[in-house]
Amino acid sequence: MKRWRRPLIVFLAALLAGAVRMPFEAALTGKLRAEGLLPGHLPIGTLDKIGQTGALVALGGLRTLVATFFNLRAYTFFTECRWDDVADTFDVIVELAPQTIYYWETGAAHQAYNASSYYLNDSDLPPLRRDAAWRAAVLKGRAFLERGIRNNPGNPKLNAYLGYLLTDGKKNRAFRDADATYLAAAEAYKIAADSREALPFFRRFQLYALARVAGREAEALALARQLYQASSNRTPTLQCVYFALEVHANPAPIDPEGFALSIFGSPKQAYVTLSNYWVRGGERLPVHGVARALKALETKLAIPADKSVFVQHPIREGEDE
Amino acid sequence: MSPTPVSPARSNRGSHCGRIAVIATHAFTQLVRMKVFYFLAVFAVIVIGSNFFDLPQHVGPESAGINVLNSIKNWSIGMMSLFSVVFAIVATALLLPKDVEDRTLYTILAKPVPRIDYLAGKLLGVLLLVFVSLALMDVLMTVVLQIRTSMILSGQMEMAHSRGWPAAEIASLRADILSQGPNASLQGAVWAVFLRASIMASLALLISTFSTSTLFTSITSFLVYFIGYFQADARDVFLESGTAGTGWLARTVSLVVSLVLPDFHLFNVIDAVIQGQAMPLIRLGELTGIGLFYAVFYVLASWFIFAEKEF
Numbered sequence: 204m205k206r207w208r209r210p211l212i213v214f215l216a217a218l219l220a221g222a223v224r225m226p227f228e229a230a231l232t233g234k235l236r237a238e239g240l241l242p243g244h245l246p247i248g249t250l251d252k253i254g255q256t257g258a259l260v261a262l263g264g265l266r267t268l269v270a271t272f273f274n275l276r277a278y279t280f281f282t283e284c285r286w287d288d289v290a291d292t293f294d295v296i297v298e299l300a301p302q303t304i305y306y307w308e309t310g311a312a313h314q315a316y317n318a319s320s321y322y323l324n325d326s327d328l329p330p331l332r333r334d335a336a337w338r339a340a341v342l343k344g345r346a347f348l349e350r351g352i353r354n355n356p357g358n359p360k361l362n363a364y365l366g367y368l369l370t371d372g373k374k375n376r377a378f379r380d381a382d383a384t385y386l387a388a389a390e391a392y393k394i395a396a397d398s399r400e401a402l403p404f405f406r407r408f409q410l411y412a413l414a415r416v417a418g419r420e421a422e423a424l425a426l427a428r429q430l431y432q433a434s435s436n437r438t439p440t441l442q443c444v445y446f447a448l449e450v451h452a453n454p455a456p457i458d459p460e461g462f463a464l465s466i467f468g469s470p471k472q473a474y475v476t477l478s479n480y481w482v483r484g485g486e487r488l489p490v491h492g493v494a495r496a497l498k499a500l501e502t503k504l505a506i507p508a509d510k511s512v513f514v515q516h517p518i519r520e521g522e523d524e
Numbered sequence: 525m526s527p528t529p530v531s532p533a534r535s536n537r538g539s540h541c542g543r544i545a546v547i548a549t550h551a552f553t554q555l556v557r558m559k560v561f562y563f564l565a566v567f568a569v570i571v572i573g574s575n576f577f578d579l580p581q582h583v584g585p586e587s588a589g590i591n592v593l594n595s596i597k598n599w600s601i602g603m604m605s606l607f608s609v610v611f612a613i614v615a616t617a618l619l620l621p622k623d624v625e626d627r628t629l630y631t632i633l634a635k636p637v638p639r640i641d642y643l644a645g646k647l648l649g650v651l652l653l654v655f656v657s658l659a660l661m662d663v664l665m666t667v668v669l670q671i672r673t674s675m676i677l678s679g680q681m682e683m684a685h686s687r688g689w690p691a692a693e694i695a696s697l698r699a700d701i702l703s704q705g706p707n708a709s710l711q712g713a714v715w716a717v718f719l720r721a722s723i724m725a726s727l728a729l730l731i732s733t734f735s736t737s738t739l740f741t742s743i744t745s746f747l748v749y750f751i752g753y754f755q756a757d758a759r760d761v762f763l764e765s766g767t768a769g770t771g772w773l774a775r776t777v778s779l780v781v782s783l784v785l786p787d788f789h790l791f792n793v794i795d796a797v798i799q800g801q802a803m804p805l806i807r808l809g810e811l812t813g814i815g816l817f818y819a820v821f822y823v824l825a826s827w828f829i830f831a832e833k834e835f
Binding site: 212214217224239244274305403 | 597783814
């Protein structure tokens with residue numbers, strides 16, 4: 204009994220010391236979690252997927268190291284076009300290293316771009332199934348990206364990437380409701396633009412997304428006017444969007460040709476910029492007054508009829524007001 | 525002029541430090557003779573190798589190289605963690621039995637050496653070796669990371685300029701790359717690796733004071749190490765058990781685990797730093813405070829048990 208007296212006292216002292224340090228540790232854990240410095244718990248599913256050895260290494264404080272190995276494995280699956288395996292592997296990778304933005308971007312790109320294109324060109328599938336597989340892959344990519352944003356709230360890169368995916372003309376038909384999609388893109392770009400590390404084009408891209416949402420023209424115009432104030436923002440697309448939104452807001456008082464000249468400087472510059480904008484008709488950008496201005500400018504610049512921008516890109520119903 | 529009298533207490537304190545330093549130096553030399561530094565050669569090969577290892581690039585050219593920087597940090601910190609924990613446990617577990625086997629312990633304890641001095645000296649010897657090894661590994665990692673970061677930076681800047689990227693985007697790309705390079709937070713992560721090894725060494729010292737074999741001490745320490753990563757879960761179970769309706773047995777077990785075992789979950793901040801997060805100095809200070817608390821407690825507990833031990 205005497206032999207165990209001291210270890211027993213040490214055990215009791217450990218309990219006492221534990222009671223003293225527990226509040227500090229709990230508080231520090233809370234602070235580190237709030238600052239994004241402590242990852243969450245690894246789900247059981249992830250532990251199963253990485254195997255016993257991997258789990259042991261990951262649980263021993265080397266999660267990101269295991270993630271690096273899985274990144275290599277994902278690359279092998281990618282080269283073999285094993286898209287489900289790529290998706291599963293990236294699910295594991297982001298559980299292990301949720302703050303590595305590169306993994307979220309890459310995982311989403313594999314699904315939304317690589318896998319979707321692969322399915323679209325998969326000659327073994329009938330057309331309907333190809334389209335369904337293409338759509339499922341794009342949606343999977345979006346869902347993965349949104350998960351990344353939930354794990355890294357406010358991250359400008361992930362939000363900008365989501366905005367990019369949602370406004371990508373080759374992908375966004377997968378999302379069905381165009382207005383809701385562009386609105387979500389505008390929201391994503393807004394979050395990216397509001398962040399400390401925002402790039403200047405994020406705000407302009409927010410405008411381009413918002414301008415495509417039916418019923419939000421007034422809001423878009425207010426943003427366009429604000430952005431137009433700074434000369435650094437006066438890119439050709441922004442000038443054209445601003446032009447179209449102003450014409451939409453004031454259809455009667457504005458003379459499109461005169462207004463175009465006030466924005467673009469010269470008739471030639473106005474014609475070049477607006478015609479380049481007009482040919483992007485498939486992007487759903489606002490085109491109010493653009494056709495009218497182009498017609499007037501073609502007359503002014505004496506553009507021959509066979510060289511008119513409308514030869515290859517005619518006015519469609521309801522495209523000009 | 526007569527010499528300034530030295531109070532007995534001060535003299536005693538000085539001799540404590542002196543004795544601890546002598547024992548620590550001896551333990552350090554003893555461990556160095558075990559050819560521990562050979563590990564550094566393995567580390568150097570891995571770190572330098574990871575620098576030349578071109579990882580597959582999944583996404584666009586603007587991300588090129590960033591995953592390689594991540595990989596260098598992962599490999600380096602991973603190796604440091606592995607080395608420091610394994611070494612801290614095994615070396616500490618070996619110390620007492622080896623001194624008994626060599627009969628050095630009897631010689632030391634036969635002299636007027638307080639047992640706390642002996643234990644603290646031995647532990648400091650181990651920690652000194654871990655510290656020196658980690659410092660050397662850190663220097664190597666920083667140099668390799670700096671070289672690779674500069675290479676990637678110049679390549680990416682060339683790419684951005686050739687494509688006519690605006691200045692703001694170039695600055696953002698530069699910041700992205702530099703955030704993955706060597707920085708103060710990464711040094712903080714290496715310090716956290718050392719703290720974790722210190723806790724494990726002092727815990728292994730405590731176990732070795734009542735253990736009868738090196739193997740038992742090592743295995744128990746490794747088990748405690750892994751369970752320590754779940755300590756925070758046990759604490760959460762206990763703290764939230766009132767609302768979750770947990771049974772008394774689960775509550776008691778979770779309470780005992782969270783009170784007795786060290787919380788290694790806190791050291792997962794190392795992972796966040798590898799991923800590019802910045803670690804505030806205040807958090808590193810708090811982590812150091814907790815690490816010191818454990819180390820001091822385990823040393824005192826070891827002394828309490830060791831003080832009565834008969835050889």
